[in-house]
Amino acid sequence: MSTADARMEDLLTRFTKARGLESDRRWAEEAFARFVLDDVRENVMVRELEEAVAVVEASGTRPEKLFGPAADWARSRRDELAEDGEAVLAVESPLTWRAVPGNALLISALFSVPFAVVMAFDGLTLDYSWPHLLMPLVLGTLMAVVITVWSRTILRRSFAASVGMTGAVTVFLAVGAALLFTGLQDVVAFTGSVAWLLAVVGAYLLLGLLGFRLLPRDENTGDASVQEIPDDGTWALVLGGTLRGRLGYSDERARQIVQEARSHAEASGRTLAEEFGTPAEYASRLPADTRRKQRLYAVLLTAVAAYWVGMLVFEWLSPEETVRWWRVAGAVLFPVLAGVQWRGAGRDAG
Numbered sequence: 001m002s003t004a005d006a007r008m009e010d011l012l013t014r015f016t017k018a019r020g021l022e023s024d025r026r027w028a029e030e031a032f033a034r035f036v037l038d039d040v041r042e043n044v045m046v047r048e049l050e051e052a053v054a055v056v057e058a059s060g061t062r063p064e065k066l067f068g069p070a071a072d073w074a075r076s077r078r079d080e081l082a083e084d085g086e087a088v089l090a091v092e093s094p095l096t097w098r099a100v101p102g103n104a105l106l107i108s109a110l111f112s113v114p115f116a117v118v119m120a121f122d123g124l125t126l127d128y129s130w131p132h133l134l135m136p137l138v139l140g141t142l143m144a145v146v147i148t149v150w151s152r153t154i155l156r157r158s159f160a161a162s163v164g165m166t167g168a169v170t171v172f173l174a175v176g177a178a179l180l181f182t183g184l185q186d187v188v189a190f191t192g193s194v195a196w197l198l199a200v201v202g203a204y205l206l207l208g209l210l211g212f213r214l215l216p217r218d219e220n221t222g223d224a225s226v227q228e229i230p231d232d233g234t235w236a237l238v239l240g241g242t243l244r245g246r247l248g249y250s251d252e253r254a255r256q257i258v259q260e261a262r263s264h265a266e267a268s269g270r271t272l273a274e275e276f277g278t279p280a281e282y283a284s285r286l287p288a289d290t291r292r293k294q295r296l297y298a299v300l301l302t303a304v305a306a307y308w309v310g311m312l313v314f315e316w317l318s319p320e321e322t323v324r325w326w327r328v329a330g331a332v333l334f335p336v337l338a339g340v341q342w343r344g345a346g347r348d349a350g
Helices: 003-019 022-037 042-059 063-067 070-083 097-120 130-153 159-184 196-214 232-245 251-268 272-276 279-283 290-317 325-349
Strands: 125-129 188-193
Touching: 003 022, 003 042, 022 042, 022 063, 022 070, 042 063, 042 070, 063 070, 097 130, 097 196, 125 130, 125 196, 130 159, 130 196, 188 196, 232 251, 232 272, 232 279, 251 272, 272 279, 290 325
Parallel strands: none
Antiparallel strands: 125 188
16 A cells, blocks of 8 residues: 555545544545545645644544535645635646657556456366467557557647647557457467466566566656746747646637736736746646536546447347357447436536
8 A cells, every 4th residue: 555545545534533533534535535626736636635634633523514525625725724825726748759669567466357257158168379478468569559648748739739640640559450450360479277377467566567667657757848848938838738638728818818817927027937947837727627627537438338338239140150148248338438427517507
C-alpha cells in the first residue's frame, strides 16, 4: 500500500470513529471519488478531507448536515480553491516515446489475464497458436503507441485533428495486427494442458514487472517541450496543448485562456513564465469543464458498446459462427457502462 493509500484509509477510519457510524465513512468515500474524478491533486483532497473530519470530530454532527451532499461539497471546494488561485488539479506531462516499451509490457501483462480466462473455457487440452500467445503483447503495444500518439499530438494540434491522426494510426496498426494474426492463425506453437496458461500469464507478468523496473517510465523521462520554456510562444503552445489534453476544454476555450494569459502578461510587462510559472502550474489552477469531459467518455464507451453489440449480432446471424459467452458478456457489460457514464454526464449537466 502506498503512502497516499495509507493516508486515505486513515482518514476514512477517522470518519467512521468520529461518530461511530459507517454512513460518515460513505460520505467521505463519495467525496474522495468526486475529487479523483475531477483530477484534484492528492495533497489537496487529503487536506480538505482532514479539515472536514476535524469539524465532524469537534461538533459531533454528521458531515452531510455540515457540508451538504459529498459530491456537491467536493465540487464546490475544487471551484473555490481554483478561484483563489491555488494549484488544485493534477496535470500530467505528455507521454514519451522512450516509455512506450515499458508501458506496452505493463499493458500486455494486464491483458494476459482475461485472455487466459477466455482460453480456459475451450477445454482441458488446448492448441496454443501464435496468435493466442502473442495477442496480449500485440494489443499492449498497439495501445501504448496509440495513447502516446494522442498525448503528443494534442499538445500541438486541435482536438479534431488529434482525433483524426490518432484514429488513422489506430486503423493502420489494427490492420497490421489483423494481417499478422491471419498469417499465423494456423501455426500452432504447441499443444498442451490448460495449465500452461498459468505459465503464459506468469511470463507476461514477469515481463511487465521487468519493464516497470528496468525500462524508462513517463515519470522519470524528461520532456524538454514541457520542462524548458524558452519564450512566450512555446509557453503558450504548451499551455494550449495541456488544456486540450485534459479534455475539459474545447479548442476555442483553450485559445481564449491562452490569449487571456498573454494579455495579462503583456499588461504587467513580464513574460508568461514569470507571471504564471510553468504551463502545468497555471493549468492546474483552472477548473475544467467536467460536463464536456464526461460526455466525451460517454461517447467513447458508446462506440465500444456498439462494436461489441455489432460483433454479437454478426456471430448470431452468421451460420458458420458460434456465439461465444465472452462476446455476450461484452455486449451486455459495455452498454451498461455507457449508460452509467451518460447518466453521470447528465447529472453533471444538471
